């Protein structure tokens with residue numbers, strides 16, 4: 001007997017595994033694949049849910065229709081499992097957080113979009129197919145076009161990184177750092193944005209990141225359409241930007257949206273930032289920053305500092321430097337790659353880091369201490385040294401010229 005939509009709604013409401021995102025959300029990836037959200041496990045390849053592995057059909061943005069992607073075998077299976085209360089493998093991260101008593105992205109999403117459950121489950125067939133695709137939340141990862149190649153980044157998020165991957169050839173790093181040329185620039189295709197608009201009548205939130213989104217002017221076409229049709233005043237925008245440029249054309253559009261949150265990625269100051277967020281020019285960064293900071297009463301601005309083995313030494317000085325702007329600074333600790341985590345620091349340097357940063361807020365010190373003391377992978381430190389040596393060779397720089405605290409640990413000669 002085929003289940004009716006009201007049977008499905010009852011089951012969905014009882015389900016302990018259901019998440020709203022596979023119904024209301026689009027999460028894109030630079031090469032044009034789609035996943036249920038940015039958290040879903042992609043390591044086994046099976047979680048690239050736009051890819052129908054059963055019959056080896058690969059779906060990509062710009063090539064396939066959004067409805068085709070949303071109703072690929074894997075997406076349908078995921079929804080069916082969630083309605084039935086099964087815990088899908090690709091969402092294990094959320095369930096693990098919940099088991100540990102920590103609020104998961106699933107729970108957050110259900111708080112925000114669970115109120116539409118009747119509506120979206122009624123439009124779902126028993127096999128998980130959705131009959132009417134209506135996004136409420138979109139995450140656009142607009143390719144990997146970037147003007148920086150941060151040490152903590154990789155060729156899959158910054159195409160400029162391709163310039164340096166040759167030094168990893170034949171090393172253990174090669175499998176993670178290899179040439180990644182994106183051939184299909186779906187994020188520059190205006191037809192993609194036109195189609196997206198037809199599925200965005202109820203849109204509430206857009207998160208835009210990259211690469212560096214300000215370099216993808218085409219997404220402004222989508223924003224302008226949302227302004228022209230009157231939707232923008234109901235939509236929250238969230239950006240992650242690298243503070244190399246804040247084009248006036250974008251600022252003027254952002255002002256038309258309900259709320260705009262901009263996470264400004266800066267990791268260190270002056271020459272240190274040049275090394276960590278290579279090859280950023282501090283004057284350029286600060287000139288862009290001074291421009292956007294004038295909008296702090298209109299936009300929610302936040303400095304987002306990616307904390308790694310490279311900049312953890314300087315957290316307090318960084319904070320003092322930006323104090324006068326009264327902006328929140330968030331610390332995003334690197335967990336991958338493991339050789340750049342702060343716990344790889346030699347014990348002596350860890351002590352110096354704690355002394356130097358002893359005036360941070362209590363919650364920041366607690367977080368710092370926890371991260372420094374996390375269990376260390378056996379080879380992580382030696383991999384850090386090799387990785388930096390190789391990268392320095394490609395970039396013709398020396399870590400110790402910029403981050404002198406590392407002086408005792410790099411003995412090789414740089415010729």
Ligand code: SF4
Pocket residue numbers: 019020021022036037038039040041090091092093094104105106109
């Ligand atoms: S359950 Fe978690 S991992 Fe799965 S789609 Fe929802 S938020 Fe993403």
